[in-house]
Amino acid sequence: MNYKLNDKVLLKKPHPCVNRTKEFQIIRMGADIRIKCLGCGKTILLSREEFEKRLDKVIS
Numbered sequence: 753m754n755y756k757l758n759d760k761v762l763l764k765k766p767h768p769c770v771n772r773t774k775e776f777q778i779i780r781m782g783a784d785i786r787i788k789c790l791g792c793g794k795t796i797l798l799s800r801e802e803f804e805k806r807l808d809k810v811i812s
C-alpha cells in the first residue's frame with residue numbers, strides 16, 4: 753500500500769480514546785512512523801511493519 757507524509761489513513765482498530773476514531777494522519781516518516789489520532793490529537797509511534805499491519809486504507 754502506498755502512503756506518504758500527511759496522508760490521512762484508516763486503521764483496522766479504533767484508537768482507545770473517547771472518540772474511538774479509526775482516522776489518523778501520518779505526521780512523521782522515518783525508520784518509524786508517527787501518526788496522530790484525528791479524534792483526540794494524541795500521537796503514536798509505530799514501526800513500519802506494525803503500521804502496515806494495522807493499516808486498513810489510505811484516505812488521502
Ligand SMILES: [Zn+2]
Binds near residue numbers: 768771
Ligand atoms: Zn484518539
